[in-house]
Amino acid sequence: MSTVQPEPRVKSFLSQDRIPAFVGGNWQTTSAGEVEVVDPSTGAVVTRVCAADASDVNSAVESAHQAFASWSALSPSERAVYLHRLADLIESHAEVLAQLESIDVGKPINNARGFDIPFGAECLRYFADLSVQATYDTPLAIKQMEARVHRAPYGVSGFIFPWNFPFTLFCWGAAPALAAGNTVVVKASEVTPLSTLYIGHLAQEAGIPDGVTNILTGYGQACGQPLAEHPLVKRMSFTGSTTVGKLIGRICGERLVPCKLELGGKGAALVLQDADIPAAAASLANAITLNTGQVCCTATRWFLHESVYDDFIDQAREVLSHTKIACGMDEQSQMGPLVSKPQLDRVQDYYQKGIATGATAVIEMERPEVTAGGYFVSPHLLTGSDDNVCYREEVFGPTAYVVKFSDETQAVSRVNQLAYGLANSVWSQDHARASQLAEKVIAGNSWINAHNVFAYGLPYGGVNLSGVGGGVNSPETFNDYLRNQTIARPLA
Ligand code: NAD
16 A cells, blocks of 8 residues: 555644634634635545635735835845745655645645655746846946836735646746745635645745735635735736636736736647657657646647557557556555546536537546545547537546647648647657747647646746736746836936
8 A cells, every 4th residue: 555644744734723824924814714625536625724805815915015115125135045945945845745735636646746846946946046146227328328227026916826736836926926026915726725825834934024925715706806906916927717817817907917827728739640659649648647637738639640640549548548547645646536526527527518519539448436535537538520629628637639630731720720829749750840840839838749848947828818928937937027117317
């Protein structure tokens, strides 16, 4: 039996009566009742979290506003020390965070240990170091003038996050904002708030001044919307569905507050006849089971050249049939459950609607019997026409829609047919040809012979319905959290 037992710090964190919100350096109960946190591997309630509403948002934003003056007055190196200290603490609490992430999201513990937590800590270090080396004043050579562009933080930055990668996305969002001298108010997803709230303890232990980082959990309308609407929030960032993203975009547009929107996707993989088929089939099969397919940028439409189609499907079937589906805390698990009952219903509903409207299953496996109450599904591959709901919409489960093609140009236009534009990949051993096609498939990210590629310094963001506002993980992201101010003195 290789199931990990929650370690004492995890048990103690979960045993709190209601996990409070972190506001102004204090752990506070909130006004809007509670949210039950469910382990999707079992369906059992593991703890309760205080739910925040507009009045709690107001306290958090006021605290962040008050803390801004002193936090922004620190030098970049001083702020970087705090962020490195937080990264150190994340590393020393990595097992706690990985267990919380696994219990909350249902993700395989070894994925949380190997990716989510260390990659989040690395993000804090990346932006801390970038901020020390950044240019905050650029002199301008203009005749008869002493002039410069000065870059300063905005003030309070609001963040709303989804449930699929809570820890990593917190780091991707908050690290550049904090490093640039902003203070932050974060609304964690009501579905998976645990690791984000735990960061509040680490921020305290790192000595980050009170009010610099504030963490709330609550429902979208009750807590997320008042955050986006708050007049003291000077910068917003939203990661989540395109539907809610449009709403946040409208609110910020009305307030003329800059906003990053990181939204949904319907990524494609274009597999040419000269691709390394075993490697491509294994990578794409693993891409749809990663986080049980609940990955915004994953490859959910596979365009396979007709000459390699049968071989590719056979190899993908082999990989998928050996993918170990098990509870998040099982060390053998390669794919956990879906995150919640509504998500299970949504994915099953998509399969049923897809099949009812003409799609057929290329690979369909029995629903796994892992636990009685867990939200487990099996991977599926479907095929059919391009107007099928499973081809066009984001299912957010372990599934892909398979398309056979013979003409490359037509395949590219079919990849580009949908209004999403987050991430695509091209698979070929001719790297020059792959590189040309990578430019033609429209998205914020085009990967070659790989899918789901992340690194700090490599910008990641979407276009069209997948997002707007500059993306994450790059020097540009850091600059997005600084406003430009031109300072000029005409010379007599
Ligand atoms: P969601 O849009 O339902 O919720 C995201 C967040 O918005 C949650 O915290 C939720 O409480 C909040 N929210 C909901 N309604 C709101 C409202 N009216 N006002 C303010 N806030 C509101 O998305 P989800 O189901 O949590 O996450 C899945 C989605 O996130 C998928 O579409 C996925 O593609 C997307 N996603 C995108 C990226 C990216 O980087 N592009 C990363 C992860 C997830």
